[in-house]
Amino acid sequence: MLDLCKYIIGVDLGGTNLKAGIVGRDGNILYQFSIKTNAHAESQVISHQICELIAGIIKNVRIEKSDILGIGLGSPGLIDKKGETILFSPNLSKWRDIPIKKIISDTFGLPCILENDANAAAWGEKWVGAGKDVSSLVMLTLGTGIGGGIILDNKLWRGINNTAGEIGHMSIQTDGPLCNCGNYGCIEVYASAPGMVRRFRELLESGKASLLKKDEEITAKRINEAAVQGDGASLSIIEETGRYLGIAIVNIIHILNPGAVVLSGGLIGSGELLMRPVKRTIEERVLKASYKDTKILFSQLGTDAGIIGAAGCLLKELEISA
Amino acid sequence: MLDLCKYIIGVDLGGTNLKAGIVGRDGNILYQFSIKTNAHAESQVISHQICELIAGIIKNVRIEKSDILGIGLGSPGLIDKKGETILFSPNLSKWRDIPIKKIISDTFGLPCILENDANAAAWGEKWVGAGKDVSSLVMLTLGTGIGGGIILDNKLWRGINNTAGEIGHMSIQTDGPLCNCGNYGCIEVYASAPGMVRRFRELLESGKASLLKKDEEITAKRINEAAVQGDGASLSIIEETGRYLGIAIVNIIHILNPGAVVLSGGLIGSGELLMRPVKRTIEERVLKASYKDTKILFSQLGTDAGIIGAAGCLLKELEISA
Structure with missing residues (x-):
């Protein structure tokens, strides 16, 4: 001991x-x-x-x-x-x-x-945070990139070259936008902070009104704040982010059937505004038997x-x- | 002992x-x-x-x-x-x-x-087949459906409800066709035997010439056979199947970084005609560090x-x- x-x-x-x-x-x-x-x-x-x-x-x-x-x-x-x-x-x-x-x-x-x-x-998170009651979890860290960590049967799964968990580079759209990694349609392209900002700018370009203006510095944090204030454009971007994440999480659940999926990083600042579309999308698309005991949680330990x-x-x- | x-x-x-x-x-x-x-x-x-x-x-x-x-x-x-x-x-x-x-x-x-x-x-396959030299592998069985099995560190990973490995129901196209499972754009929709036949029929409908005729019974086996005889439509369907599989395998490699991905089932009858686009697609899209020691193999044990x-x-x- x-x-x-x-x-x-x-x-x-x-x-x-x-x-x-x-x-x-x-x-x-x-x-x-x-x-x-x-x-x-x-x-x-x-x-x-x-x-x-x-x-x-x-x-x-x-x-x-x-x-x-x-x-x-x-x-x-x-x-x-x-x-x-x-x-x-x-x-x-x-x-x-x-x-x-x-x-x-x-x-x-x-x-x-x-x-x-x-x-x-x-x-x-597994040791003393959101995942302390489960033996297997997948964690997604949503920030400038999307990082991932996989714990199975109380052990980190690192892969044969220590590169497992590159969940941000899972493609959910074969013909989607090019990712920094060279792949196309990675979840990181859609649901990272720069991905949110890019989609937000596209939405403004399309003529959607917003509290945030085209010529100001737009960050994921600003979008989250504007959404909390009820800004329609920001709300729809967060809704869409949740939908993309939900689709990626369905893939994770189908492949690994973990006890929990834990979301962390700056982007979870929008709280339930993000969690609701995540869970709704999962429920719409997942195999019930694979999901029934899996929890979708926010990080407890934060930074x-x-x-x-x-x-x-x-x-x-x-x-x-x- | x-x-x-x-x-x-x-x-x-x-x-x-x-x-x-x-x-x-x-x-x-x-x-x-x-x-x-x-x-x-x-x-x-x-x-x-x-x-x-x-x-x-x-x-x-x-x-x-x-x-x-x-x-x-x-x-x-x-x-x-x-x-x-x-x-x-x-x-x-x-x-x-x-x-x-x-x-x-x-x-x-x-x-x-x-x-x-x-x-x-x-x-x-892990015990005495294609994967006997690796400690972790993911197997895809390509048939009427696409089944999956995951072995990590010499043990089957079954998930918390015994449902892990539903790799056929990984979505690679958010807005793709509806799958039997209720999800959209699953790899099973594209690269299973019925998926191949559906895409083949669509190709014939679009006017592409083929040894196989619209009014005959088209099966994945027939497409494989026609491809071996040099039928252009069949070759392009197998090429496309390989591309879809490659995209799905890139996701698996990024998430799990396994020692091998093993392909099995009736669809591997086309051999290298399938394997070439699989490997080419992986090489185009994968993170090099995640792939460098991963083998893509055909089943050795067959049925x-x-x-x-x-x-x-x-x-x-x-x-x-x-």
């Missing part, structure tokens, strides 16, 4: 913010701190930033190193098969594969785990899912190897 | 044929026998048929009951969560949920396992996959509980 009193450090390396926190065995964040990621610097600069942040947190909180079980690092992009380095990340432009796991582990003399950020967040999940992944790893 | 000399009985309950075989520990069928399924009879009649067939095989082969490890039964339709009965099968019209697993087990005094037929076939796989599922179950 692991000592119940000890802590884990969870790190969430994002393209914008680099966050770290001290996480208890119960999944609560006791302390966290965030800095801007030096995203376009060389790998060494970023790994130094990470280590500095961790060292700063340990110092500030004044816990003994012996009270720390280890460090979990969640990162965007592609992690190598062995979980030792980040092979490629669109958000860390100059990143080259340096042994980041070993660097952190050696610097602090503590076990470290490196996990894809969407996987880490999914694991956080903390990354830190908590990275810490939880380290804990899970230690328990497995214990 | 299980005794290496013993045998397993594998049963493949189809809507047309009821097949059973004696399967060795090495996955070879030593003897098999097949009768017509009394598909529209009451459950009791069918379960009696199954038991009679098994008893007949044991008698004919003259093996001692003590040399049989158990009986695996693969069945179409929806199996209950506990694997004890068939809840519903479109091919067995009067089936009501009788405890078929217990009936077989009690009749022969042997352990029995009941498994969905697509899962059983997938397990057969024996059901018997072999059902036997293999029983063996796996005994090994787990041993």
Whole structure:
């Protein structure tokens, strides 16, 4: 048994913010701190930033190193098969594969785990969030892109090359618009923040009236806010986003029959305005037997899912190897 | 350890044929026998048929009951969560949920396992067929419908209600034709045998010349045969089928990143004529990192996959509980 009193450090390396926190065995964040990621610097600069942040947190909180079980690092992009380095990340432009796991582990003399950020967040929700009562879930993180994490039978499913869960790049329209990934009609093209903005602009171009004007900066957040104020154009875009997501979730349910599908990320700010068309679309299209025990849920951990999940992944790893 | 000399009985309950075989520990069928399924009879009649067939095989082969490890039964339709009965099968019209697993087990005094037929076939390919070198695979059975079986980390993934793997009902075209299941644009609408025939008829209606005539009975088998003879209309339908399948397989690869995708069923009779557009479409649309170690393969066990796989599922179950 692991000592119940000890802590884990969870790190969430994002393209914008680099966050770290001290996480208890119960999944609560006791302390966290965030800095801007030096995203376009060389790998060494970023790994130094990470280590500095961790060292700063340990110092500030004044816990003994012996009270720390280890460090979990969640990162965007592609992690190598062995979980030792980040092979490629669109958000860390100059990143080259340096042994980041070993660097952190050696610097602090503590076990470290490196996990894809969407996987880490999914694991956080499974551990202490929306999915804590189910043994299998699929999480969709709706933001600039659409990320995915898959947990089956209480374990992350990473695939044979650590690339499973690219749910944003599931095509739901064979002849749909070209996606950044090279595929066509991916759910990310429709239901990501830029996808929503694109469809919103198309709607304005078609002559639809809105509180938001063509010449102002339109963001998914603005669309959500306008929808809450009753703006018709914004409401119809969110309705449509929910419909696209519902179609994608039906595919996920038919393929995996999971206990829950968890939605997270900035786009869920519209709450029930989004959830209603998601659920309606699922009910219209799904095989009843596949859906009857599957819950569609919003994230409970919000932006903390990354830190908590990275810490939880380290804990899970230690328990497995214990 | 299980005794290496013993045998397993594998049963493949189809809507047309009821097949059973004696399967060795090495996955070879030593003897098999097949009768017509009394598909529209009451459950009791069918379960009696199954038991009679098994008893007949044991008698004919003259093996001692003590040399049989158990009986695996693969069945179409929806199996209950506990694997004890068939809840519903479109091919067995009067089936009501009788405890078929217990009936077989009690009749022969042997352990029995009941498994969905697509899962059983997938397990057969994993055990001794096309997928024997990989730890994870997705199998698509292309016939009247499109069935699916998912094996991850050397285990069948059945989902929380035993309904996972309904890959035929993944929508690849949001606004596509209505599927029998109630969803729209499912891969089954395009790439099943009836889907091919429908598209072929549409092509003839549009004026395309073909060796096959509008007024003759057109089947997927006939289209395959005509394509081999160089018939342009047939070739273009198979090409299109491959393209649809490729699009669906890209989704599977992005979601699950499996070691292999195995294609089986009557439609693979066209061989490379089908495989070429499948692979070309995948290469055009897939994320390279997700695909680089995934093989696209044809079934090796053909129509024996059901018997072999059902036997293999029983063996796996005994090994787990041993």
